[in-house]
Amino acid sequence: MDGARALIAAGATAVCCLVCAFWAFRTSSSSSPSFSKKQQSPSLNCSGCASCGCCAAKSANGEMAVGGDNKKKAQESAPPEGGGASMMEQLVPEITTHALSYLDYTSLCRLSMTNSAMRRAANDDGAWKALYHKDFTVEQGTINPPNGWKAYYAATKAIMNLNAEFYNIIREGSLPAMSRFWLNADYVKCIHATGEFFTGYNAVMESWGLLFNWGQDGGQGIAFQIRDVRVRVLGEVAWVNLKANVDVDPVLFHVTNVYEFRNGRWYMVHHHSSLMADPVPHNMFG
Structure with missing residues (x-):
């Protein structure tokens, strides 16, 4: 049991390091002219908003809808094979959920705005369930939200x-x-x-x-x-x-x-x- 906890803790630390490294990579990339030109492309549907509030507000069930152009841009901005995104996908789900449980509401929303791999991780139902139990008191322990x-x-x-x-x-x-x-x-x-x-x-x-x-x-x-x-x-x-x-x-x-x-x-x-x-x-x- 102690070995499993140690493995989860180590995996959580690794995920946090990968997230920090990925943000550093995006920050350095945003200063390049080519990246700025892509940012000014009129095909984006979020109107340049930095948070996920404007995109999430347009979806009734709280999930983000991404069009074909946005998917291509997310794939273009994703790290190459073997980078942080692919390692995130290869992690054990329990470790990923444990790592994401340390994030608050705003951080989890911002993480979902990075790329497709991070979006899938940040929209994981287990991560939001853990955040709900952390921020709110559940009256009924057997609650099962129909929309996640x-x-x-x-x-x-x-x-x-x-x-x-x-x-x-x-x-x-x-x-x-x-x-x-x-x-x-x-x-x-x-x-x-x-x-x-x-x-x-x-x-x-x-x-x-x-x-x-x-x-x-x-x-x-x-x-x-x-x-x-x-x-x-x-x-x-x-x-x-x-x-x-x-x-x-x-x-x-x-x-x-x-x-x-x-x-x-x-x-x-x-x-x-x-x-x-x-x-x-x-x-x-x-």
Whole structure:
């Protein structure tokens, strides 16, 4: 067992060295005139973007689509036979996945923009599964994303950012922003920590208007702090569970937020906040 771990560690070190060497090779090549001329070719579909965000955003399942011209350019820029790319392909998959597990989200995306061999390695489902488990908490251990772990990671990250935006709106006390954040439907529901229940878009917006005006003088927002955020995405529905407290107040609230994907974006459809009960010491005598 120790020998296998040593082999994996050695392989991971070798892969990291190869990646560094490959980046150094690309950096030196980019300074040549011929390379600059290729970079200015209008046949590229990424509009000169250095990160993978613009390309990845055009694909619904999180995978990058590469046309015939781009494939040729990737093959032309690949190292010769026996170089870093071919060695990457010859490595044991477990070693490759272990090495890629040290990369963060941005680095893994950039690696997928280098050449075909690196793209296949960076898009490996096992690498994205390891990154997901490292960055997020999985509620169900048996989850099997239908579109792969890369797409599920992107969806989870989008919901995390959206949920953070919700609490930024509360801190700012912006009713116009809150009105755009919710889905305009009669079935949306909001239960505030006071226990008041509101249903329907208009009633929910009125409740937020009252809360913002009551929270601070001048209609300012409330400084919520959030923790223990848990996200679950299932098709066009996502829900978030978390704990929240107001500013430095130690009193905690259990919060559930539900989102629906409509018309190309996510909207909030349900918010439920309730006071967390204090644990009561058990009385062994009843």
